[in-house]
Amino acid sequence: MNSRFIFFLLLLFGGTQSLAQMVRPHPVPDEFRSTYYEVKVNGQVVPVFHAGLNVYFASFDFTGKADVVVMATYKLAGYSGQTANKEAITIDDKGYWRGEAFVRPLSKNSRPILNGNEVRFALSEAGQYSVERAGTSQYKDDALLLFANRPDANASDLSSENVLHLKPGIHYRNVDLTSGQTLYLDAGAVLFGSINVWDAKNVSILGRGVVVYYGPQSETHDDGWKNQKNWHPLTTHNVEGLTVRGITFVGRSRTWSLQTHTTFDATFDNIKIIAVNPQNINGDGIDWYGGGRTNVINSFIRSMDDCFAFFTPASSQDMWATTKxxxxxxxxxxxxxxxxxxxxxxxFRIGFNGQALTTRNITMRNTDVIHISIGNWFAPNALFCMVSPNSKGQAQHSNYVFENIRFEEPAALFGLQNPESQFSGLTLKNITMSGEPVPSLIKNKTRGVTFENVLLNGKRVGSEADIPLRTGSLPIEQPSWQPTSPLR
Incomplete structure (x- = not known):
């Protein structure tokens, strides 16, 4: 009998405290397993996966409450992926954790107790967590990510001829999926390669496994934007109906992570994206080349560039729009x-270079931004950025809603460098930001921005006048008209 089916029967009929507190660690192949941290959940060892660089994660399914113990051992036993640019660990009288540990997002109120090299805390709900020592922020510092899942209630029929089932272990291959197919990765399965979905309908990528991509991209310049097969952990082109659930994507190359081209009716649920290229650049989270009608829910992104980006459906040779x-x-x-x-x-990065892009009806709700970089490339690092170094991006953007967003580090709200673009209809509601906000840049025509319960470093923002602005910023116009499409 299928082991996952037995597991659900126990959950359904057990009725005891021990069954209510079940933990199912996700196996890790020896080639990726690390002893840098030791993790236990409800007394069970949960193996640690070295994603690359200084990033590690441990995954498990559980019911009830999870009592977590993390021990920092920082033993670099064996070789497990790229290690360039890893921070050199220096231990002083405060120990590895520098005197204080954090479990982010802070909104989950998982308060850790630190005792030497050991951190203890409890989780009452599923989600993605980052266990950090004091001062963690930049990409060279250590990161231990915990992916705590509830059991998958949507069990697939793995015997179907339309299901490609990858069992625990490493699978060295690229996978091309066609209409009606399902790729299922068991917990402990690692696909070392790429997934391509091209000219297809109703495709699913499910399970608890990991995709690790390490491709041939240049380390000195950006060619990770190309829309071609085997160039990203997941690439789509001309797809209608896509479900991706429960999968962890690790990108070790200088390339975008999940690139969707002219793809509609997609759902990304409980996915985890981790970019770990040593250049700390071009490791976007999810990029859209056209398309839409997409939900990204209950997911985690640690990107080495923009978390989300919108572009026109350019050809694989014309991303930079130098000719048209x-x-x-x-x-x-x-x-x-x-x-x-x-x-x-x-x-968010919206549009680029010579793109006459239209974006509309974009909503982000109930999301934690646990870290955001401090840098400057034509515009400040921001919640919402539009840049066009060649000043040809004549884009039109409308009807954006950001609601219940929590910034745990300071950032700018706007980095609108491109004067050729136009923006209208933006609602910022229930936004909080720790620390002094970075000054915003607004150089385009922007109309109809609404602030409702926006708190930046404890200061309430009621209008543009309450936002720190860079020199040269334009005023936000406040016309009497309302957007033609309702804000969602």
Whole structure:
């Protein structure tokens, strides 16, 4: 009998305290297993996966409450992926944790207790967590990520001829999925390669496994934007109906992570994206080349560039639009209940170069931005950024809603460098930010921005006048008209 089915029967009929507190650690192949940290949940050892650089994660399914113990051993036993740019660990009288440990997002109120090299805390709900020592922020510092999942109630029929089932272990291959197919990765399965979905309908990528991508991209210049097969952990092109649930994507190359091209009706649920290229650049989270009608929910992104980016559906040779003014639309995107960490750039980047892009009906709700980089590339690192170094990006953006967003580090709200673009209809509601906000830049025509219960470092923002601005910023116009499409 299927082991996952037995597990659900025990959950359904057990009725005891011990069954209510079950933990199912996700196995890790020896090639990726690390002893840098030791993790136990409810007394059970949960193996640690070395994603690359200084980033580690441990994954498990559980019911009830999870009592977690993390021991920092920082033993670099064996070789497990790229190690360039790793921070040299220096231990002083405060110990490895520098005197204080944090479990982020802070909104989950998981208060750790530190005792020497050991950290203890409890989790009462599923989610993605980062266990950090004091001062963690930049990409060279250590990161231990915990991916705490509830058991998957949507069990797949793995015997179907349309299911490609990858069992625990390492699978060295690229996978091309066609209409109606499902790729299922067991917990402990590692696909060392790329997933491609091309000209297809109703495709699913499910399970608790890991995709590790390490491709041939240049380390000295950006060619990770190309829309071609085997160039990202997941690449899509001309797809209608896509479900990705429960999978962890690790990108070790200087390339975008999940790139969707003209893809509609997609759901990304409980996915985890980790970029770990040593250059700390071009490791975007999810990029849209046109398309829309997409939900990103209950997910985690640690990007080495923008978490989300919208572009026109350019050809694989014309991303930079040096020869023509490409046009396209990204619309109806909802991002909800997510945890974000960008080590470079922004939460959103909208349009680029010579793109006549239209974006509309973009919503982000109930999301924690646990870290955001401090840098400057034409505009400050921001929640919402539009840049166009060649000043040809004649884009139109409308109807954006950011609601219940919690910044645990200071950032700018706006980095609008491109004067050729136009923006209208933005609602900022229930936004909090720790620390003094970074001054925003506004150089384009921007109309109809609404602030409701926005608190930056404890200061309430009621209008643009309450936002620190860079020199040269334009005023936000406040016309009497309302957007033609309702804000969601």
């Amino acid at each position: 003014n490409t046009a396209g639309e990204v619309s109806d995107i909802t991002i909800e209940n997510c945890v974000l960490w960008t080590t470079l750039a922004n939460v």
